[in-house]
Amino acid sequence: MDVKNTKRVFLGFDMGGTLAKLVYAEKDTVFCKESLDILNFILSTSHYGSSGIRDSHLEVSIPELGKVYFIRFASNRISGAIDLIKKKNLHIGIEILYAVGGGTHKYKALFEKELGVKIVHLDELGSIVKGMVYLLQHVEDECYTIENVANEDGSTIKINKNFGTDNDLFPFLVVNIGTGVSILKVTKANDIERISGTALGGGTFLGLCRLLTNSKKFDEALDLAATGDANSVNMLVKDIYSGECKGLGSDIKHFNLSGDLTASFFAKNIMISNPNENIRKKVSDSDISRALCIMIAQNVTQIALLNAKLHNVFKVFFTGNFLRHNPIASRTIVQNMRRWSELGNLNIEILFFRREGYLGAFGALIQGIERLK
Structure with missing residues (x-):
């Protein structure tokens, strides 16, 4: 088989309610003109159209994938993105796009009609976990914890965290905060359950x-x-009890409350005695x-x-x-x-x-590559 004539463009796509995310791997670019054209366009700038941005600080080289690039744009600009893709002929050579997110259902027909690209929709939550596990296994500094969060100057320290074996990693919860929030319980790589969530995201x-x-x-x-x-x-505990709440009764002592804790979000304005006062100016x-x-x-x-x-x-x-x-x-x-x-x-x-917003798109990329094997 002549590899140079094989069209292999490696993309993963995640179209959420607010942002669309694209992950591109330069794997085999040297063998594929269409893939090289896409790479040259990606590298030509860091901003695309009115909302597209390449997060160059997240780019990473992985032996199995080559260099990986991360691009995001506003989901409500999808029509403009498609116009740009057509204008630059960037869809040439892309026959299948592996994708996650609700927007891939919404715009599937538009992609297929305007670009001639078949959208293969993957399980979103499974793709997030797939991307997580792959990055944990292949990028040493991908995961971290945070220390010194109480510093008044706002400075923190990120400490890299690695997992040597599956026993070290599983089980875990994923709290994915996008437009909304989903909480997953992951017992092992292929045992994933959505256990909770919230519309406050x-x-x-x-x-x-x-x-x-x-x-x-x-x-x-x-x-x-x-x-x-x-x-x-915000209304604080000390706004209700006064001062630092020391020695102000059994309630405060029993519940171990600090005066600086928030008692009620956005409620400080209701403490103003004059209802006609312009509280917004404060x-x-x-x-x-x-x-x-x-x-x-x-x-x-x-x-x-x-x-x-x-x-x-x-x-x-x-x-x-x-x-x-x-x-x-x-x-x-x-x-x-x-x-x-x-x-x-x-x-x-x-x-x-470190690449917290691209895990779904990255998981879609990995699944697309696996299906080519």
């Missing part, structure tokens, strides 16, 4: 930021949150964005903790695009999970991925 954060602030994009909202003060928005967009980010992260963490206790699984991976460029969320997750774990005498391992 990254989509909630961005949707409320758009309604309540001037930010319109995810990165804009997080940049705002970085300088905000959530305590100007808080900034940054304050609101930060409070929203912490609210989502804290609620997801609590649901994760309850599921860990219920299923007796104490290794928890947090994944999904909500965590991209979001140290506020990751610090909130670690701080709250550790505090609640200590209160319940639990030892829960809290883990993150």
